[in-house]
Amino acid sequence: DNYKGSLLLLLVSNLLCKNVASLPICPSGAVNCQVSLRDLFDRAVILSHYIHNLSSEMFNEFDKRYAQGRGFITKAINSCHTSSLSTPEDKEQAQQIHHEDLLNLVLRVLRSWNDPLYHLVSEVRGMREAPDAILSKAIEIEEQNKRLLEGMEKIVGQVHPGVKENEIYSVWSGLPSLQMEDEDSRLFAFYNLLHCLRRDSHKIDNYLKLLKCRIVYDSNC
């Protein structure tokens, strides 16, 4: 009875109090929960920051090396597979969304990139004149992305445990494009993939920093 009572109280408080800030993060109220959440967020932010740096460098190198004068940017409009995920487009939108939703969104984006990153590594290896810098970064990003995913799942498990949503993610279908024989098409496929990776990694990083300041530091970074 006590357990059911507390759960009921939690649900009621969730419905009544839409103010995100007042919602307790750790339902059990344990001190350990708060401390470990801070560490988890700190680590998550470090990872996300690192992944975006790698992605940005990788894109710049590819752009400088293969995409000069080809006008790929003109074609890489609205071509990311994760654009179906409704993500906030500015600060106000991001501040209005609930932190749980935001956390779930981060998870979805991260999960959406598991497959593309895997293929990116394998396809870059098979590239003519395989550039070591791009390949090494691709490998690193894939590795770190997995870790970040694990960390986020832990955070989610702490923030609102017991709620396991369906694993929603965007499916990537760009593999055939990476394997096209036409060099120009193939290069554009890579360019597009790297472009989308740079953007999504930035989104993840930005969202996590917002969440960290909001959850851990109470919007007072």
Added chain:
Amino acid sequence: MKYNVASTVVFMLLLFLNIRLLNGESPPGKPTIFKCRSPEKETFTCWWSPGTDGGLPTNYTLTYHKEGETITHECPDYKTSGPNSCYFSKKHTSIWTIYIMTVNATNKMGSSTSDPRYVDVTYIVEPDPPENLTLEVKQPEDRKPYLWIKWLPPSLVDIRSGWLTLQYEIRLKPEKAAEWETHFAGQQTQFKILSLYPGQKYLVQVRCKPDHGFWSKWSQESFIQIPSDFTMKDTTVWIFVAVLSAVICLIMVWAVALKGYSMMTCIFPPVPGPKIKGFDTHLLEKGKSEELLSALGCQDFPPTSDCEDLLVEFLEVDDSEDQQLMPAHSKEHPGQGVKPLHLDPDNDSGRGSCDSPSLLSEKCEEPRANPPTFHTPKVIEQPENPQTNIPFTCNPHSISMEGKIHYYHAGGSKSSTWPLPQAAQHNPKSPYHSVDDMCALATLLDKAGKDALRSSKTIETGGEEKAEKQKEMERFHPKTEQGTAWLLPQEKAHFISAKPLDYVEIHKVNKDGALSLLPKQKENSDQTEKPGALEISKEYAKVSRVMDNNILELVPDPRAQSVVLFEASAKEAPPSCQQNQAEKDLACFTATPSNCTHPQGGLDYLDPACFTHSFH
């Protein structure tokens, strides 16, 4: 008329056309969007550069559409960011979205459109410089002073929500320095500088960078004057240094005081004064002439040229002419060598009247040697020559000797005929004295009161010639006072007649009391000397003991020739002279070296004959 009007109109038209062409009016050139920037990732601005305006007022419009949309928008704000700019407010700004925008220039003549520019706000973030840069010199009591720099993030950037994360960098330099000193400050809005030069004026600037953006411009320069008197602790350090140096100075002064002299001599070695080699002036003061003269060390045999210069040419007695006389020496053997018939009138070897050419005759040959030797001791006695102030210690044991000495002095002073003053003058220069002289003198003095002739007879081994000499001596010396004195030369003559004089040079006196003798180089047929014994090798006579008054008691040396003689002499010990003779011999022995230690560096001679005669 029509022709004129038509031409005029044509001309005017042409003119207008030409004017327009001459004015350069043309459609505007193509503008270019050269920069887009967002200061806080919430708004952004794009600037374009117009092309040629074509000489006409040109209107610029910026149009854009966003990624995923098809609607074309026009720039919402042309004013906020200045001319040729377009400002996108928060409402119009979307992050993670590509903007495709173009600028359109239009004038009367035409229009032109710029190339499209693809802009994603995510990647054009460049914040404003940090604000409120404050500088403060902090001097805590227990720590080093430092410069505390504080600033605030740019006002537009939202840090609190975490929308942007800024990192800062500061730089500072002394006012006149050329290079900046840059420090990365991370995400903190303060910084402490420890290494500062006191008394300098510093310039400080700060800038910031978003987590994935561009560095801002440097802020305005802030100035701070570092106080020269930086900390009170410096005074303490100076006091400590002063005390330490005072202590060190005291230690040095104390060390110098203790060992000042040795240090001074080490640093400033005393200038050596003039010094005669082997000559110690202190010995002069003490009056120990033996040591003095020994120090001079006429050790060279044959003598050096210095010694030679001091030498007086002596009479050389030719051995061939008169066997009784001592064979002639070479000049290398300074000593009382008597050379018969080779008298040099200029020879100033301290001879008496007998030595003068007029007086000298064959008769006087023998005594000739004596006067110089006779007088020499006298001269030595005279105190006028301090260097020769050698106490006459021929027979120290006899008190009568002393009396005799005095007598002798008196005799010496009185005698005017013989010795000649000439001889007296030259005597100091002659450092060479035969042992015979001394022995004779000693004998004479000891036998005071006795018949000199008799004593001489006892001493001498002589023969007829000796008697002759005695008579000759008596002839020259009628005075009884000097009779005894004259006996000496007679005895000496006898000595000489008895056997050829044989001089042995004392090479040196070593510590053990041994006298190293050097036989004269010329052989003499002296029977007392063993043939072949004469070598230039050194002959040593060891002193067994030294008696009180500087008498050396010799020890017979089986190797030395002279010692052999000595031994022989000892065995033969004549009855007349036994102990006394022995003593006299010893005395002679001692006297001679003392006489020989003449300041002029004379060589010492020991006549083995002395020992021989005394015992016969």
